[in-house]
Amino acid sequence: MKRNTYKSVPDISGHFGKYGGRFVAETLVPLILEVEKAYKKIKKKKEFIKEFKKYLRDYVGRPSPLYYAENLTKKLKGPKIYFKRDELNHTGAHKINNTLGQILLAKKMMKKRIIAETGAGQHGVATATVCALFNLPCTIYMGEVDYKRQMPNVFRMRLLGANVEKVKSGSRTLKDAMNEALRDWVTNVKDTFYIIGSVAGPHPYPEMVRDFQSVIGDEAKDQIKKAEGKLPDFLIACVGGGSNAMGLFYPFLNDRNVKMIAVEAAGEGLNKKHAASIAKGQLGVLHGSKTYILQDKDGQIIEPHSISAGLDYPGIGPEHAWLKDTKRVKYVSVTDKEALEAFQLCTKIEGIIPALEPSHALAYLIKKARKIPKNKIIIMNMCGRGDKDIFTVAKKLKINI
Amino acid sequence: MSQEDLLKKKFDELKKKKKCGFISFITAGDPDFNTSYKILEKLPESGVDIIELGMPFSDPMADGPVIQKANDRAIKNKMNLKKTFGLIKKFRKKNKITPLVLMGYYNPIHKFGIKNFINQINKNKVNGVIVVDLPPEEDNELCLPIMKNKIHFIKLATPTTDKNRFKKIIKNSSGFIYYVSITGITGANYKSNMNLEGEIKNLKKLTKLPIAVGFGIKNKKDVKKLSRNADAVVVGSSIIKKIEEALKKKYNKIKLTNYVLSYIRNLSSSL
Numbered sequence: 218m219k220r221n222t223y224k225s226v227p228d229i230s231g232h233f234g235k236y237g238g239r240f241v242a243e244t245l246v247p248l249i250l251e252v253e254k255a256y257k258k259i260k261k262k263k264e265f266i267k268e269f270k271k272y273l274r275d276y277v278g279r280p281s282p283l284y285y286a287e288n289l290t291k292k293l294k295g296p297k298i299y300f301k302r303d304e305l306n307h308t309g310a311h312k313i314n315n316t317l318g319q320i321l322l323a324k325k326m327m328k329k330r331i332i333a334e335t336g337a338g339q340h341g342v343a344t345a346t347v348c349a350l351f352n353l354p355c356t357i358y359m360g361e362v363d364y365k366r367q368m369p370n371v372f373r374m375r376l377l378g379a380n381v382e383k384v385k386s387g388s389r390t391l392k393d394a395m396n397e398a399l400r401d402w403v404t405n406v407k408d409t410f411y412i413i414g415s416v417a418g419p420h421p422y423p424e425m426v427r428d429f430q431s432v433i434g435d436e437a438k439d440q441i442k443k444a445e446g447k448l449p450d451f452l453i454a455c456v457g458g459g460s461n462a463m464g465l466f467y468p469f470l471n472d473r474n475v476k477m478i479a480v481e482a483a484g485e486g487l488n489k490k491h492a493a494s495i496a497k498g499q500l501g502v503l504h505g506s507k508t509y510i511l512q513d514k515d516g517q518i519i520e521p522h523s524i525s526a527g528l529d530y531p532g533i534g535p536e537h538a539w540l541k542d543t544k545r546v547k548y549v550s551v552t553d554k555e556a557l558e559a560f561q562l563c564t565k566i567e568g569i570i571p572a573l574e575p576s577h578a579l580a581y582l583i584k585k586a587r588k589i590p591k592n593k594i595i596i597m598n599m600c601g602r603g604d605k606d607i608f609t610v611a612k613k614l615k616i617n618i
Numbered sequence: 619m620s621q622e623d624l625l626k627k628k629f630d631e632l633k634k635k636k637k638c639g640f641i642s643f644i645t646a647g648d649p650d651f652n653t654s655y656k657i658l659e660k661l662p663e664s665g666v667d668i669i670e671l672g673m674p675f676s677d678p679m680a681d682g683p684v685i686q687k688a689n690d691r692a693i694k695n696k697m698n699l700k701k702t703f704g705l706i707k708k709f710r711k712k713n714k715i716t717p718l719v720l721m722g723y724y725n726p727i728h729k730f731g732i733k734n735f736i737n738q739i740n741k742n743k744v745n746g747v748i749v750v751d752l753p754p755e756e757d758n759e760l761c762l763p764i765m766k767n768k769i770h771f772i773k774l775a776t777p778t779t780d781k782n783r784f785k786k787i788i789k790n791s792s793g794f795i796y797y798v799s800i801t802g803i804t805g806a807n808y809k810s811n812m813n814l815e816g817e818i819k820n821l822k823k824l825t826k827l828p829i830a831v832g833f834g835i836k837n838k839k840d841v842k843k844l845s846r847n848a849d850a851v852v853v854g855s856s857i858i859k860k861i862e863e864a865l866k867k868k869y870n871k872i873k874l875t876n877y878v879l880s881y882i883r884n885l886s887s888s889l
Contacts, residue, residue, distance in 0.1 A: 243778075244798060500728070515726060516726035
């Protein structure tokens with residue numbers, strides 16, 4: 218039997234090597250065991266897969282195109298660059314792949330209410346959207362800091378009928394939103410389903426979110442084979458919690474010749490304020506799983522920083538921690554400034570306004586392109602569009618709009 | 619030689635007296651090291667049978683706003699696990715009989731180091747540990763090493779715990795069972811659980827361990843009502859609320875300490 222090395226995780230207890238697990242309050246354990254059981258049962262069912270695929274096609278607009286970014290390729294004089302255009306999805310990011318999968322599961326489990334956390338607001342919007350579609354009430358928790366820097370998304374969520382709760386505890390960003398969502402869940406265990414937005418949280422979430430996002434990599438694989446007749450040489454994606462990267466990488470993990478690069482947010486610099494959990498974090502436990510976490514010498518969680526709200530998280534999905542250890546994926550980081558430059562360049566020469574999150578992946582690509590031969594092929598995950606970020610960018614560029 | 623089992627001794631003593639025990643929760647270093655020591659040292663004479671001392675954490679996921687703020691205050695005043703053991707050391711110099719258990723979240727312990735943590739527990743005569751985010755699924759992390767060292771590892775059971783789950787929980791737990799009276803966070807309203815008495819009775823059929831009930835217990839009436847079935851009651855948020863109130867009123871340290879302790883005396887006197 219051929220051993221599928223990179224696809225053998227998580228194990229039965231939800232561990233990716235020493236990472237992952239189920240570090241949650243006892244009240245929640247029966248619940249997450251129930252989610253795990255239900256997910257295991259339906260994920261292979263034809264009727265579930267069919268329904269999921271139908272919504273991905275007709276509602277989300279999948280498959281998202283694989284676009285040859287000719288102008289950027291010519292400018293950088295390096296490898297052939299393709300964008301996997303998940304920013305063209307309904308709601309403007311990859312997040313909806315996962316919320317759709319999870320809400321179908323929640324419905325199968327007869328849950329009556331949905332909760333979610335959000336950083337940039339993309340996951341919040343994607344959750345509020347599917348809740349509108351399936352007529353389920355939802356509460357979205359959002360840190361006060363993010364709330365202020367992502368006002369357009371707050372308004373979108375409200376229009377979609379969601380109750381948006383401003384979280385004022387701790388650093389008032391994504392991690393605090395997740396704390397608050399967990400507190401809600403502990404309180405409303407019976408009727409509520411928690412749609413976690415990243416490959417984080419207790420088992421089975423990291424696995425489940427990865428599976429739902431794998432549609433990105435599955436499509437990209439088919440598309441690049443059609444376009445180039447071969448697999449790419451590199452995959453590149455940004456990582457906060459790491460769901461878009463897992464989604465792109467996972468289907469390629471056993472294709473050993475495909476190199477993978479994940480780009481963290483170095484914020485103001487790795488020796489200043491940043492959100493680079495792999496580069497600067499230490500092993501710890503947060504939000505239900507063991508992974509690399511930004512923490513101080515006492516084990517208190519450090520407030521992360523990134524220009525991009527979606528990367529502003531002090532941890533990383535446990536599978537990424539494992540992929541780092543096994544060296545299957547290379548983890549690097551770029552600063553706010555570099556991401557901002559990439560944002561502007563892409564907008565000007567490709568006519569695509571990227572979100573600040575994939576602008577990080579783009580920035581690394583721009584930096585490295587010259588060192589990569591022209592006959593190589595790179596796929597970058599354009600996981601979100603930048604409309605939500607124009608206010609942040611304008612402020613940074615000191616422009617009044 | 620392992621340390622004296624103060625926790626067992628206490629529960630045996632309570633049983634003999636047919637008395638329900640009173641467990642108080644405060645956060646170590648809230649609002650600062652010295653004030654929290656002043657409160658801690660007077661707890662036994664204020665009617666507290668077992669002391670639960672919170673280890674501050676920046677992200678206490680199972681706690682309501684009152685205890686969250688207590689954690690924030692303590693961390694702001696540079697409290698950490700090392701100093702928490704310092705606080706206990708100071709307390710143990712004068713008091714060698716009141717059982718003391720540590721309660722908190724796993725990350726600060728993990729960072730401190732399991733070996734180091736166990737050493738400090740032994741050195742400072744801590745009697746047990748409660749870690750909110752370590753369910754039986756993660757027993758290998760801390761529970762088993764702790765129990766191997768003859769220190770009590772106290773687990774939580776909740777209204778979502780069914781019979782089979784409870785059996786799994788008690789397999790590796792000792793000292794007592796901490797029964798969370800509600801599905802919710804600390805400081806919430808326990809009255810919403812109408813089945814509590816029945817739930818406690820059912821648990822008692824499955825274990826000989828004493829059962830302490832906590833979360834959302836706010837006043838004399840609550841304490842009295844629960845004492846009919848539980849072996850002990852745990853009060854946390856409503857005590858810490860008094861610290862918060864005293865700080866708002868700008869009480870000095872002595873006045874704050876007295877304000878908090880008189881509230882505790884009032885509650886414990888109902889048992």
